[in-house]
Amino acid sequence: MVIVSLTVQLTLIKLGSRRRFSDRNSKTVSFFLWTLYLFADWLAALTLGTLLRSRKDEVTNPRVLFWAPFLLLHLGGPDTITAYSLSDNELWPRHFFGMCFHIGVALYVYVKFWTIATPPVIFMAIPIIIVGVIKYGERVWSLFKASSVRFRKSVFSDDKGSPLEVEHSQSPSERAFHLFQVFKPMFADLKLRIYKNLSYVFELDQNKVSAEAAFTIVEIELGFLYDLLYTKIPIVITRLGVILRFICLSFITCTLLAFFVFVKLHDSRVDIAVSCLLMVGAIFLEIYSALLHLRSDWGLYWLDQQNNRFLRFIGPKLVRFTKPKEGIRSMAQHSLLDYCLPPRKLNLAAVLNLFDSEDRMGKYLHTGWKEVSFELKQFIYSGLQEKRKKYAETEFKNLSELLDDRGSSVLKGMGGSSEDILWSVREVEFTHSLLLWHVATEVVFHDDNHRYRAVQLEQYCRISKVLSDYMMYLLFLCPAMLPEGIGNIRHQDTCTEATNFALDKFQFKEAVRGLFGMDIRSRSFFIQMGNSRKSAFFEGCQIAEQLQSLVSMFQWDNQDKWKLIADLWLNMLTYAAAQCSWKEHARQLQHGEEFITHVALLMAHLGLSTKIQMVPLPKMLEEVDFEPTFHWDKLHRLTSYLA
Structure with missing residues (x-):
C-alpha cells in the first residue's frame, strides 16, 4: 500500500501542474485529478489506521x-496541488487537526513497534518523520494562507514591493508581479479606490504594449493567482521555504546512504527494494518539485530578485529549458446546431441520461477547441482600448452604462434599421440574447458558406464564429460565469425546435434557405410557435434574415456585415466578463484558465471594472494643487487606495 501511495503522489505532481491550462483534455484531467486527490489522503490514512490497530505479534516485518x-510524507501532498477547489482552503482547520492526529498516529506506531526493529532502522526513521512533519505542515500552512479571510488580510500586509518600476521592469515576471499586487484585492472582493489623477495606472499604451504583450502579462498574473490559491509554491519560494526544502532533501539523501551502509545481505530483497524505492521516489519528488518551482511564475520572479550571480546566470537558462509554452493557448467551442443535429449513430445516450439528466457528458463530447489566434487578441485588445477611450472622455463617469452595453451601440450605428433587431439586446435577458445571436450567427455562417465558399476565410467571420461558439460553451458548461437566467431551459427548447425543424445538418441547410424565402406571416407563425415555449430558434433565424438583408440595404459587402456581428459579440463578451464575480473567476481556475477571465483582467487593467472606483481629490487638496503619486516600489501602501 505504501508503494501505491507513492505512485499516486508521482501522478498527482504531474497532473497538478497540468490542470491550469485549458485544452480538449482539461476536463478529463480535472476529473482524474479529483479522484486521485481524494484517494491519496484516504489511502495514506487507511494504511496508518491499519498499523494502529495491528498488534505486535501480528507484525513480523521490522521495516x-x-x-x-x-x-506522513505522502499526506503532505505534492507541491503542485494542495487544494483541489477553493472550498478546500476554507477547510484548513480540519486539515490542521488531521495533521495533528496523523502525526500522533505515526509517532505511536513508531514507539509501538521499535522493540521489533533493529537500531539502524529505528534511527533512520527519525529523519523521515521530521521530513513528513515539514511537508504536512507546509500543506496546512498553504491552505491557511489561501483561505478567504487570510487572503483578504494579505492585501493589507506590510510586505514591501520591489524598487523597480513597472514601465522599466527588465522582465515580464517583474512587471506582472507588481500588477498582480495591485489587482489582487479584486479577487478578495474588495474595491480599488483610485484618484482620477492617477488614472494613468490603468493605461496600456498600444504603441508601447502590444496585444500579445498585454495578454502575456495577464497570463502571468493568473499564474501567480493560481499558485497562490491551489499550490505550495508561494510559501516554498521564500528564504525559509528554501531552507526547509534543503533540510528535507538532505535528510532523505543521508537516510538513503545510511540504508546502504547498514543493509544486510540476508535481508529480504523485497524489503530492500521497497525501502529503496520509497527513498528514491521521495528524492525524485523533491528534485522534480524544485524544477517545477523554478519554471513557475513565482520561481521566475524569485530568480529575477536574487543577487547571486550563479542563480541569475543558471536559473533563467534552466527555466527556458524546462518551462513549457504557457498561457491561454486555446478556447472551447460549442455549436448549438452541431449538438442538436448530430449524425445519426447508435449511442448510449438513453442510458447515460438516467445518470446525467442535463446531458453534461454529451455537451462535453460535442465541445471542440480552437487556438486563440493573434487576430482575435488584437481585435479584443483594440475594442477594449476604444471602450477605455470612451470612458476617459466622460471623465470616468457612466462606467456602468458602458459595461452594460450588450451590443445596442453597435446596432444603433445601422440607423433606423436597427429598431427591428435592437430588442434582441435590450428587452430580453442575457441568456436569451446570447441564444438568439448564436442561432443568427450560425444561420448566417451556413448560408454564406453555401453562397460564398471562401467566406470562412474572412477575418471578422472567423472572429464572430469563434466568439459565438465560445459564449455558447460558457452557457452550456460554465453557466456560473454568466448572468443568471433560464438559459438551460431555453437551450433545451431551442434544441427541440431545431431538431423538429431539421433532422440533420443537410436538411437544416436546405430548410434555412427555404425559411429565408417565406413571407412575413409564415415566419411570424414559426416565431409564435417558439415563443409558446422558451425557444430562441425561429427568432434567431429572423435576426439572421434581417442581417442578410443589410448587404443589399446598405450596399455592404460581407466583411462589413461580419464586422458588425463581431463587434456585437465583443460587447456580449465584455458584458459577461464584467458581470461575472472575481471569486468565480478564481474558482474556475481549478478547471483551467478561461478566456473570459483573461478578458476580465485585461479590462481591469484599463479601469473597465466596477471594482475600480475613480474618485476626485478632496477639495482641500485641490486648493493646494496637490499632485498624488503612485509608486510601484511602495505597494505596502496600497491600503490607502482601497475603498
Missing part, C-alpha cells in the same frame, strides 16, 4: 517502522 513515516 514497517521505517515505512510508516513515508505515509
Whole structure:
C-alpha cells in the first residue's frame, strides 16, 4: 500500500501542474485529478489506521517502522496541488487537526513497534518523520494562507514591493508581479479606490504594449493567482521555504546512504527494494518539485530578485529549458446546431441520461477547441482600448452604462434599421440574447458558406464564429460565469425546435434557405410557435434574415456585415466578463484558465471594472494643487487606495 501511495503522489505532481491550462483534455484531467486527490489522503490514512490497530505479534516485518513515516510524507501532498477547489482552503482547520492526529498516529506506531526493529532502522526513521512533519505542515500552512479571510488580510500586509518600476521592469515576471499586487484585492472582493489623477495606472499604451504583450502579462498574473490559491509554491519560494526544502532533501539523501551502509545481505530483497524505492521516489519528488518551482511564475520572479550571480546566470537558462509554452493557448467551442443535429449513430445516450439528466457528458463530447489566434487578441485588445477611450472622455463617469452595453451601440450605428433587431439586446435577458445571436450567427455562417465558399476565410467571420461558439460553451458548461437566467431551459427548447425543424445538418441547410424565402406571416407563425415555449430558434433565424438583408440595404459587402456581428459579440463578451464575480473567476481556475477571465483582467487593467472606483481629490487638496503619486516600489501602501 505504501508503494501505491507513492505512485499516486508521482501522478498527482504531474497532473497538478497540468490542470491550469485549458485544452480538449482539461476536463478529463480535472476529473482524474479529483479522484486521485481524494484517494491519496484516504489511502495514506487507511494504511496508518491499519498499523494502529495491528498488534505486535501480528507484525513480523521490522521495516514497517521505517515505512510508516513515508505515509506522513505522502499526506503532505505534492507541491503542485494542495487544494483541489477553493472550498478546500476554507477547510484548513480540519486539515490542521488531521495533521495533528496523523502525526500522533505515526509517532505511536513508531514507539509501538521499535522493540521489533533493529537500531539502524529505528534511527533512520527519525529523519523521515521530521521530513513528513515539514511537508504536512507546509500543506496546512498553504491552505491557511489561501483561505478567504487570510487572503483578504494579505492585501493589507506590510510586505514591501520591489524598487523597480513597472514601465522599466527588465522582465515580464517583474512587471506582472507588481500588477498582480495591485489587482489582487479584486479577487478578495474588495474595491480599488483610485484618484482620477492617477488614472494613468490603468493605461496600456498600444504603441508601447502590444496585444500579445498585454495578454502575456495577464497570463502571468493568473499564474501567480493560481499558485497562490491551489499550490505550495508561494510559501516554498521564500528564504525559509528554501531552507526547509534543503533540510528535507538532505535528510532523505543521508537516510538513503545510511540504508546502504547498514543493509544486510540476508535481508529480504523485497524489503530492500521497497525501502529503496520509497527513498528514491521521495528524492525524485523533491528534485522534480524544485524544477517545477523554478519554471513557475513565482520561481521566475524569485530568480529575477536574487543577487547571486550563479542563480541569475543558471536559473533563467534552466527555466527556458524546462518551462513549457504557457498561457491561454486555446478556447472551447460549442455549436448549438452541431449538438442538436448530430449524425445519426447508435449511442448510449438513453442510458447515460438516467445518470446525467442535463446531458453534461454529451455537451462535453460535442465541445471542440480552437487556438486563440493573434487576430482575435488584437481585435479584443483594440475594442477594449476604444471602450477605455470612451470612458476617459466622460471623465470616468457612466462606467456602468458602458459595461452594460450588450451590443445596442453597435446596432444603433445601422440607423433606423436597427429598431427591428435592437430588442434582441435590450428587452430580453442575457441568456436569451446570447441564444438568439448564436442561432443568427450560425444561420448566417451556413448560408454564406453555401453562397460564398471562401467566406470562412474572412477575418471578422472567423472572429464572430469563434466568439459565438465560445459564449455558447460558457452557457452550456460554465453557466456560473454568466448572468443568471433560464438559459438551460431555453437551450433545451431551442434544441427541440431545431431538431423538429431539421433532422440533420443537410436538411437544416436546405430548410434555412427555404425559411429565408417565406413571407412575413409564415415566419411570424414559426416565431409564435417558439415563443409558446422558451425557444430562441425561429427568432434567431429572423435576426439572421434581417442581417442578410443589410448587404443589399446598405450596399455592404460581407466583411462589413461580419464586422458588425463581431463587434456585437465583443460587447456580449465584455458584458459577461464584467458581470461575472472575481471569486468565480478564481474558482474556475481549478478547471483551467478561461478566456473570459483573461478578458476580465485585461479590462481591469484599463479601469473597465466596477471594482475600480475613480474618485476626485478632496477639495482641500485641490486648493493646494496637490499632485498624488503612485509608486510601484511602495505597494505596502496600497491600503490607502482601497475603498
